[in-house]
Amino acid sequence: MKIATWNINGVKARIENLCQWLKESAPDIACLQEIKSVDEGFPRLEIEALGYHVETHGQKGFNGVALLSKVKADEVMRGLPGDDTDEQARFIEGVYSTTSGVVRVASLYLPNGNPPDDPVKYPYKLAWMERLRQFAEARLAFEEPFILAGDYNVIPEPFDCHDPRVWAGDALFLPQTREAFRRLENLGLTDALRATNDAAKVYTFWDYQAGAWQKNNGIRIDHLMLSPEAARGLQSVAVEKHVRGWEKPSDHVPVAGYFNF
């Protein structure tokens, strides 16, 4: 089974790239972030025509996540529990039947948090990460294959970026951000790409500005975090970097895990 995550930075602007990628990469489940669309505006017909079921959790203008799957989800949950006042569409979870049982997959778009001195943005990021930790802890108790995939807006280690000095004061790399990410790992979640490729300098995002792609000035912020039951089934991870070189690309590329379930 192939399970991928991709921040597409606007589904309407990316529909051609998205369809091209679905045809060529053919993930069984795709976790999308930053669809930047309300549910009614999501181009579901084009995607359904390629054999995918579509579940969205959209919002006007920004954020928004989706799950595309070859097999229809048995259950879908929208929104990260833990704060009923949170209006931002950043989380959707689906439960899927496989030949060997069930797999639970979430598509998440963790808050960016910049600028860190903003009275709202960075505290919101940290609070969201704590909610995610509590949610993951509850899910891990199920002892199921469980995958938390998405744009974490977290650079876990200095070698996950081209130049750590540039990121020193950034919400994606501040010590508190990295500590909160480590708390997720310490629950027993495995960072799939780190687990299969310990080589440094693997990136998933390159800014549109200042020729970042051409200079390979990237960061690794899109992660597949696996429960022990999912990690046991992990065979390999692919960063589909060539997609960044397409016409009208997203600034993120897909990251895909291959599993023996």
Add this chain to the structure above:
DNA sequence: ATGGTTGGTAGCCAA
């Protein structure tokens, strides 16, 4: 639109 890019929106904001 500060500029460096892009997307969505009509608030230049968010990334």
